[in-house]
Amino acid sequence: MALPWLVADVGGTNARFGWVVSPARGVEHVRRFPVAGSAGPAEAVRAYLAGLPADVAAAPRRAAIAVATAVRGDRVELTNSPWAFSCAELQTDLGLASLQVLNDFEALALSLPRLRPTQWRAHGAAPVAAGTLAVIGPGTGLGVGGVVQTEAGWVALPGEGGHATLAPSDDLESEVLRHARGQWPHVSAERLLSGIGLPLLHTCVAQAEGRAPEALSAEQVVERGVAGDAACARTLDVFCALLGGFAGNVALTLGARAVFIGGGIVPRLGDRFFTSPFRARFEAKGRFSDYLAAVPTALITDTLAALAGAAFAIEQRHG
Template structure:
């Protein structure tokens, strides 16, 4: 749903990328401009997005002085499914009415879109310096896919049409995760003792990494009395200071590779599959040394199909703001 009413100018524009942990805000000053004045605010510090946006705009008005004008249009990329007027976040306490938020911020138009819909809209605009690829860089043509392990696990696609790029939002992160070898079968069997449905997000996310680590430790014969925090698993695993943590990161990469290959097949994403989110950039070297790409391609008779699809890591954490800006541009020009 898009709330919009005509007005002579649609600038300046407010863009936001709101996850379960952080909310990033940016400013589009005029035609052709990128997002500037980017600020990151902690979601737990505010009751809702209106309060966070007001705090950002208040700080911005001081920084810009007489050059500041209230935003006319806004787009907010949110880490949850988007349906009718009411938006409730999956992995945070925030919830809001889109109509009420537009009124509270005095906007002429407000778009609210899934954060991975915004990330998908940004894919055709990415520059080589914002990516690190397994070999050749993806090409902005045909169909592209993006998968993002962050607080949760986002999945989306974007299709090239004669009218421009069309985003394909969805909730693919909640599809059932499949093992790729005997070790992963044991890991998933251990997880199913606690969860009747093991989705990709259940293991391939910030909230899932402790679940994965505990299961891996159990398969290795270690007992974890209390779940480790994702940060601890990441730090100790990357340092090689704990066998279960290290094996968990390797398993994370192989499971992600298998899942990414599935997404590529489902969407026909021959233009490329991009990995976003905040987790993989933290272990960039480990990721590129892992069996991710081998598992991405390991689809039996369709190996050749997958071998031709490029994969790349998005190293710029602010690209969803580009997608939010593209969403406004598609709507109001």
């Protein structure tokens, strides 16, 4: 299997790296680097390898890198990051026998069948790893992915569902989207349900309710909302409601038997997420409400799960 392997999960803000000396042992020596701190993935990989313990071989044979963008061909340009690179050149530069570059939510989806109960928190009934599973993740951007169980194993469904048009479900959300469209002609789900979108959502919720908006960062909206600030808490409620409606759409579209929520934003909401309108709005699909009531949802609490999915991608191809 040409070990060891290097695995990476590269988002708009951070790049996480891990090391695999045996699939049975899983991902080890995980480190995180700010994307802005390196000119590209080759430099970040070298910084990671330089920091490995002295008794660890610093020459990976294979690598799988999950990136927050669509992967189509040799040239890769991240959506919310300045990194851009050639897959062939990166493989040669790092001296790899093989390099797989996959969408970050393709990797996260591949982690779902092997997630342990200690890595997620159910929102109601516990999910079961069978059939089709979906994952949605508000982070810097908004990722969407799926994985299907087949006779040949688990097959990932990469996509860019976060850029699908966001739909309102009540009058307030219609007003919120009307104000958002005043700035952007196309309001995707990512435009409001992400780290880059939360400041805009906060402004538009205030405008829709006739209040003067306060310019805040995504971090400030989350921190103040969780702490009890009324305006920010209102934004988080709308965020969770919109996310629930969007997650229900994904479940219906894929025929998912369970939907997982990943990304870095929702775990920071703590119990507020589980008392929010998320689940009610997930099920609020008219004649298919009973259908969705039987579909479990769960929050992924392990922020490094995508690294395990990247390792699984190598294992599937070469194992």
